[in-house]
Every structure is written in structure tokens, then in C-alpha cells.
Amino acid sequence: MPQLDSGGGGAGGGDDLGAPDELLAFQDEGEEQDDKSRDSAAGPERDLAELKSSLVNESEGAAGGAGVPGAGAGARGEAEVGAEALGREHASQRLFPDKLPESLEDGLKAPECASGMYKDTVYSAFNLLMHYPPPSGAGQHPQPQPPLHNKASQPAHSVPQLSPLYEHFSSPHPTPAPADISQKQVHRPLQTPDLSGFYSLTSGSMGQLPHTVSWFTHPSLMLGSGVPGHPAAIPHPAIVPPSGKQELQPYDRSLKTQAESKAEKEAKKPTIKKPLNAFMLYMKEMRAKVIAECTLKESAAINQILGRRWHALSREEQAKYYELARKERQLHMQLYPGWSARDNYGKKKRRSREKHQESNTGGKRNAFGTYPEKAAAPAQFLPMTVL
DNA sequence: TATCCTTTGAAGGTG
DNA sequence: CACCTTCAAAGGATA
Numbered sequence: 001m002p003q004l005d006s007g008g009g010g011a012g013g014g015d016d017l018g019a020p021d022e023l024l025a026f027q028d029e030g031e032e033q034d035d036k037s038r039d040s041a042a043g044p045e046r047d048l049a050e051l052k053s054s055l056v057n058e059s060e061g062a063a064g065g066a067g068v069p070g071a072g073a074g075a076r077g078e079a080e081v082g083a084e085a086l087g088r089e090h091a092s093q094r095l096f097p098d099k100l101p102e103s104l105e106d107g108l109k110a111p112e113c114a115s116g117m118y119k120d121t122v123y124s125a126f127n128l129l130m131h132y133p134p135p136s137g138a139g140q141h142p143q144p145q146p147p148l149h150n151k152a153s154q155p156a157h158s159v160p161q162l163s164p165l166y167e168h169f170s171s172p173h174p175t176p177a178p179a180d181i182s183q184k185q186v187h188r189p190l191q192t193p194d195l196s197g198f199y200s201l202t203s204g205s206m207g208q209l210p211h212t213v214s215w216f217t218h219p220s221l222m223l224g225s226g227v228p229g230h231p232a233a234i235p236h237p238a239i240v241p242p243s244g245k246q247e248l249q250p251y252d253r254s255l256k257t258q259a260e261s262k263a264e265k266e267a268k269k270p271t272i273k274k275p276l277n278a279f280m281l282y283m284k285e286m287r288a289k290v291i292a293e294c295t296l297k298e299s300a301a302i303n304q305i306l307g308r309r310w311h312a313l314s315r316e317e318q319a320k321y322y323e324l325a326r327k328e329r330q331l332h333m334q335l336y337p338g339w340s341a342r343d344n345y346g347k348k349k350r351r352s353r354e355k356h357q358e359s360n361t362g363g364k365r366n367a368f369g370t371y372p373e374k375a376a377a378p379a380q381f382l383p384m385t386v387l
Numbered sequence: 388t389a390t391c392c393t394t395t396g397a398a399g400g401t402g
Numbered sequence: 403c404a405c406c407t408t409c410a411a412a413g414g415a416t417a
Contacts, residue, residue, distance in 0.1 A: 238410095274410045279395035283411065299412040300393040307394040325396080341398050345408060348390085 238273040238332060271347065272339050275332040278321035279310055 276284065283306050290302050290309075310318070332339070 274397075274408095276410060277396035280410055283394075287412070297412095298392085298414050300391085300414080302412080303392085303394040305394090310395070322396095329397080341409070342400085344410085345399075348409065 238275065238335075239270040271344060272336050274341055274344065275328040276325060278318065278325040279307075281324050281328070282306065282310055282313075282318075282321045 283303065286306055286309065287299075287302060290305050291297060294302070294305065296302050296305075
């Protein structure tokens with residue numbers, strides 16, 4: 001596939017949206033676990049790596065037999081592993097108190113959820129999930145097969161309303177989705193001709209993705225370009241009322257803000273959200289599955305599971321999401337040429353920003369205090385050129 | 388009610 | 403350039 005932005009142009013001028021970090025992530029993926037547990041240098045860094053790998057291995061490596069070699073959870077005492085997993089300062093203390101919340105206890109019933117985050121225990125079946133070979137067939141989307149005995153076949157507790165862009169490459173047999181989802185993406189003509197090239201997914205893994213794409217084709221999305229709003233307009237998922245509640249239409253709000261000043265009206269302009277990155281897209285798709293499999297509802301816990309699953313994905317699988325995320329960014333840039341991520345800076349009030357800095361001594365990244373994409377070795381895989 | 392938690396990635400800011 | 407910070411989603415937990 002040629003470079004999607006070969007046309008150069010792009011409204012923002014940032015033509016090549018292929019994020020260099022993607023490459024690192026690809027390299028990181030796959031080899032990460034072994035490298036981290038075996039080859040990484042000794043010393044504090046190794047401890048961090050070991051801690052990280054332990055978190056992965058706790059759920060992956062403890063399976064009967066096919067455990068990941070190296071420092072797996074199997075070699076650790078419960079207390080040790082628990083201490084490591086819980087060694088996330090205050091965060092863990094809140095999330096994983098002495099007594100597990102009921103939701104987590106329930107979650108432990110499902111092997112997928114029996115990660116070492118909560119308990120270092122025998123949850124061997126979970127490893128089966130983590131070691132499912134990635135679907136070799138193109139077009140298979142990256143979802144581990146649910147265990148036969150669990151509730152994967154049941155509807156998710158809450159099926160997030162994914163934007164068609166996210167859904168368009170989702171599982172053909174996902175948890176029951178609202179009927180309107182399919183309606184949204186039914187033969188909607190592409191109204192942004194200059195974007196059509198981005199979605200002519202004809203080669204590579206992305207070519208297997210459904211070709212009808214996305215929120216930007218919806219008439220309502222033309223609001224930015226002056227096209228009259230469609231009566232049944234659906235807000236762009238990236239456009240959110242300042243309240244943060246997507247369900248709240250700015251039109252409704254205006255009814256009761258009749259006397260508000262212009263400044264307030266100005267402040268109430270919908271917020272243009274950041275485009276989702278690859279992992280966010282992955283989470284969007286897989287969250288419902290994890291919820292169904294684990295009977296978990298806490299997003300923090302779910303995200304941890306998804307984070308491990310993300311690393312367990314093959315590079316091809318991840319490439320789908322990186323590619324999709326790149327299109328997202330490209331599209332976002334075209335829809336909102338002047339938009340910058342900086343626009344949303346400071347809009348989220350942080351309660352304890354100092355606390356973060358204290359506890360992490362620089363960088364509030366993950367529990368390992370590392371920047372995964374930057375800690376990774378040079379890339380060996382160039383998805384953008386391949387795709 | 389607002390923010391936190393938790394994850395990875397992207398992007399902006401800073402030295 | 404390297405490092406740090408913020409935000410993107412999400413929903414239960416918490417202040």
C-alpha cells in the first residue's frame with residue numbers, strides 16, 4: 001500500500017502521520033517478554049523489566065506446561081508477586097485493597113480476569129487465552145478466543161457505543177451490538193473525496209477491514225465545513241460538549257443558557273477530542289469482550305488486562321490498529337485543520353498533580369516508570385511502508 | 388460532582 | 403534530542 005498521505009497536502013501540513021513510536025512498539029511487541037525477563041541488563045532496570053514481565057507472566061506464564069520461560073509468576077511466592085503487583089504506590093492501594101471488591105472477586109471467577117494484579121493464584125486457564133496464536137487469516141481481527149466455559153458468548157454488560165470507525169473492523173461476531181450501529185455504516189457515500197484514498201483499504205491487513213468507514217462520512221460531520229446540519233445528525237465522536245457528556249447535545253444546553261454571555265457561549269463550544277491512538281482503538285473494541293469474559297466493570301482493571309493483551313498481539317495484529325489510528329489522525333487533521341492537542345490541555349483538572357510527580361519522580365507513565373515506546377529498541381518492522 | 392485509576396500512544400512543552 | 407506531561411476511553415471508586 002502506498003503511503004496514505006502520499007498526496008502530501010493534508011490540511012495541517014504534518015503529512016506523514018505515521019508515528020515513529022509505532023515502529024518501536026512493534027519491535028517491542030513479541031520479543032518483549034523474553035527480552036525483558038532474560039536478556040535485559042541487570043540492575044534496577046532489570047528489576048523494572050522483571051516486574052513488568054511478571055505482571056504479564058503472572059497471567060500468561062503460569063499455565064500448566066506452556067509457561068513463559070524466565071521469571072514467571074510460578075517462581076514467585078504469592079506474597080512476593082503480590083507485593084510487586086501492589087507496589088504501585090497509592091494507586092494500587094486504592095485499586096486493590098486488602099479485600100477485593102466484589103466486582104473483582106467476581107472477575108476472578110473468569111480465568112481471563114485472574115491476573116496477578118489481584119491475586120497470585122492458580123488460574124491456569126487464563127494462559128490459554130493469552131497464548132492464542134494470532135489469527136493468521138487476514139481480516140481476522142485480533143481477539144483471543146474466549147474460553148469455552150466462560151461467558152464470552154453472553155452479551156457484554158455494557159456494549160460501548162463504538163463509533164463506526166472503530167467498529168468497522170470489529171469482530172463480525174461481536175457481542176450483540178445495537179442495531180443502529182450497522183445502520184450507521186450502511187452504504188454511506190463518502191462525502192469527503194479527498195479522504196477517500198485513505199480508506200481504500202485494498203492491501204495488507206488493513207485491506208481486510210470493512211471498507212465502509214466512519215463517523216466522518218456522516219452528514220453531521222460536515223458541520224465543520226459549513227454543510228447544513230442533518231436533522232438526525234450524530235455528533236462526531238471527537239466533538240464533545242464541554243461538560244464531557246457526549247449524550248448532552250449542545251443544542252439542548254443552549255435552551256437554558258439563553259442569557260449567558262458570549263464568553264460563556266464561547267466556552268461552551270464543543271470540545272474537539274484527540275484522535276484515538278492504536279491502543280485506544282484496541283481498547284474500544286476489546287473492552288466489551290473483557291467485560292463479558294471477566295465480569296469486570298472497573299475500567300482500571302480492564303485496561304490492565306487489555307494492556308497485556310495488547311503486548312500479546314502479533315505485530316500484524318497491532319499493525320491494524322496502528323494503521324487505523326493513523327487514519328484517525330489523518331482524518332482528524334483534515335476535519336479540524338487548526339486543531340492542536342494543546343487546545344485541550346488543562347481542560348482536565350487534575351486533583352493531585354503534585355502527588356503524581358512525587359510518587360513517580362518524573363513521568364507518570366506506567367507502573368514501571370518507563371516510557372514503553374521510548375524504552376524499546378530500534379524498530380525492525382516498518383508497518384507504514386508495508387501497509 | 389469531579390477526579391482518580393489504569394493502560395498505550397500521540398503530541399506538545401521544556402531544558 | 404531526550405525527557406516529561408497531558409490527553410484520549412471507560413466506568414467503578416473515591417474525595
